Amino acid sequence: MRKNAFVLLSSIALASAAMAGCAGNQTQETAQPSTTNQGATAPSAAKTDSGKPKLFRIAITSEPSTADPAIAEDNQSNMMVTSTFAGLTRIGEDDKPHEEVAEKIDVSPDGLTYTFHLRDSQWSNGDPVTAHDFEFAWKRALAPETASNYAYQLYYIKGGEAYNTKKGKVEDVGVKALDDKTLEVKLANPTPFFLELTAFMTYMPVNEKVAKANPKWALEAATHVGNGPYKLTDWQHKSKIEFTKNDTYWDKDNVKMDKIDVSMIEDENTALSMFDNGELDWDGAPYNTIPLDAMPSLKDSGKVKIKPIATSYWYKFNTEKAPFNNAKIRKAFAYAIDRKSLIDNVTQADQMPAMGLFPPSMAVKPDGYFKDNDVETAKQLLAEGMKELGITKLPPITISHNAGDGHKKIAEAIQGQWKKALGVDTKIESQEFKVYLETLHQGTYQVGRIGWIPDFNDAINYAEVFKDKNGGNNDTRWENPRYKELVNQAGKESDPEKRKALFAEAEQIIMDEMPFIPIYYYTRAWVEADNVAHGIYQDPLGNSDLKWVDMK
Structure with a gap:
């Protein structure tokens, strides 16, 4: 579901707020005192056994x-x-996308044009839901002034990335309401999982009249x-x-x-x-x-x-701040974590240690890229990294996390492991989730926890998180030109084996530079x-x- 998942989507077994695939600075409106929708229509009375x-x-x-x-x-x-x-599609209980507001979907032979024929449906205020509402909503999410951290999920649409990054015009975005009941979408490249995306939250319609009025x-x-x-x-x-x-x-x-x-x-x-x-x-x-x-x-x-899921628990580094502007020091901190002990003694929900970027359902190297609890290598890397930075002592280290007893206990366990393995002193800070998100987005952290919920079962949904330094979810500020090139190539490649090779090379790069620490794959x-x-x-x-x- 999300950015510094989703995000959004946040918030699995130990992620009270995980994200399902997030990005740079985000403008948030200030919440006002609570109100109740007094004009809501009373629901029809389904009854329990007691009536x-x-x-x-x-x-x-x-x-x-x-x-x-x-x-x-x-x-x-x-x-x-x-x-x-309700979007054009909705993921059903068989884990597959099904028609939702779209009653019929036509796809061109080249996979580049989708035509959605909408059923009769209404907004909760009685207005009809139209193709214009979808066109408005998608272009609104892509508009730079909206500052949507999930706008990149709309980059599969022709012209979407250019408009969002101020290199193109809204008129060139490939979504158009042909009439009230017909939406035409043109893609930049064939996207086999596009009907999964149209069930994702950023693809939901918005009532244009309501949004413009308030x-x-x-x-x-x-x-x-x-x-x-x-x-x-x-x-x-x-x-x-x-x-x-x-x-x-x-x-x-x-x-x-x-x-x-x-x-x-x-x-x-x-x-x-x-x-x-x-x-x-x-x-x-x-x-x-x-x-x-x-x-x-x-x-x-x-x-x-308990149910295993393809969602990851990470610690992110702010790679623009010392000492984590050094890849060897980042790797030292990653290698010094004892994941098995953390799972056996702290989380206790049968999670799987994470030794790479991609979860098992998307893995290109299932055995991972480093050993768990590799203290000797961690010590050597720390010494080499400090020498490269010209320092003999690490500055104070802070682990930041969103409020939650589980996150706190994990941080305390890792704090102890880093002290024992590397002699590092760390402190822990906790913040209410909305405040914490801004801390990540603004880059005012050193090491920060996040969960990542994928939006669809494809490795690109993980890989693209770290593609751009100023991308919607990349709070690490890390960027690598070759990694970016590989992810872009994978996004256009249709051959499964060639895509796998591209992802393998990309994953090797990111594991060599370690802008984040993979810790475990969630269970619910x-x-x-x-x-x-x-x-x-x-x-x-x-x-x-x-x-x-x-x-x-």
Whole structure:
């Protein structure tokens, strides 16, 4: 789902806010006091076995930064967007894209032109959803002034990158509403996964009339307008969110819940206690984290459910600041981490040590590029790197992370490992997630934690994160011309074996220069109440959807 995933999309077993594929500076609108959408149409009354309207209660760890598809980049905001918007396609429970607002899709023989024929559907305010809304939304996300960190996901569209980087005109972007019900899209190159992309949050439509009338439309329930399974009917900032079934949604018959209540609970132990007391129906992934201390007993009792996903837990280096402007020092810190010990003793959710850029489902070198806990090599690299920088002592080192007990315990464990292996003193700082994102984007950090949720199952979705120094998600500020060339070539190459070779060379470069530390590949861990008939859909990549939730 996202940039310094997504992001956005943020927020897996231990990532209360992971991103599904993020970028440079981002302009965020300031959230106003909460309001309730008093004019919302009451949902049709699906009933539980007891005859009461159906309610599903969950928790998230932090305030979503927005409910605007163009700006959303973290897991909490992705939840807002996927719940209240419908794109041209939607990922189904078979993990494949299916027609959503698009009723029929034509693809030209050369794979460069997609023609989407839209079904009759409505916005939550009663307006018809048109092809013009999609054209407006995509060009709005690409507009440089929007500062969308996920704009690069629209670079597959002809002219998209040029417009976003101020080298082209909006008129040359290859998306055009031929009429109210027909959208024509021209791609820069054949993109086999394009119908997966059209299910991604940045590709969602936006009601042009609403967005132009109020630039802050997506920050309050009273002004929010969507076209998805649910309506945003209450948003009490930093407290709670309420979704209700959207009776204007084209597929409303497959939405079983009348209401979803979302509580914002930063403390993981509090959320688990609420679940144990019957105040929540679901705790843990994909939007919250089970306390690490509770994992052993939950695993022993068989209550916790664990699912591996193609999502990574990373530490990023700010490569523009000493001492991490030196590749050997970066590699020393990466090699000195004991991942197996971290997983066995801290995370305890059967994660897999990460020894490269690409997760197992996309791997080009499954055995990785270095050894776990290689202390001797780490010491040698540190000494060589310090000599190259002309220093005899490292400056103070700070590990930054977004608030969460799990992230804190991981940081403390790595802090101890670095002290033991390298003699390095570090301090740890924690920030509320929205503030933390700005810390990364502004480059005011040394070592920063992030999770990456891929948007589709292709290695390019990982590789492109680090392609451009000033790219939407590359907070490391690292760039390598050959790496960039290889990723660009892979994006145009259709032969699977040639693409694999290009990715292998690119991955070798980034592992040699180590602008980030791969730590582990996620699993999702959660507990659910006995009366959950159908839980939150979670795909193999770590993306999630509340559409199909049902209660007994």
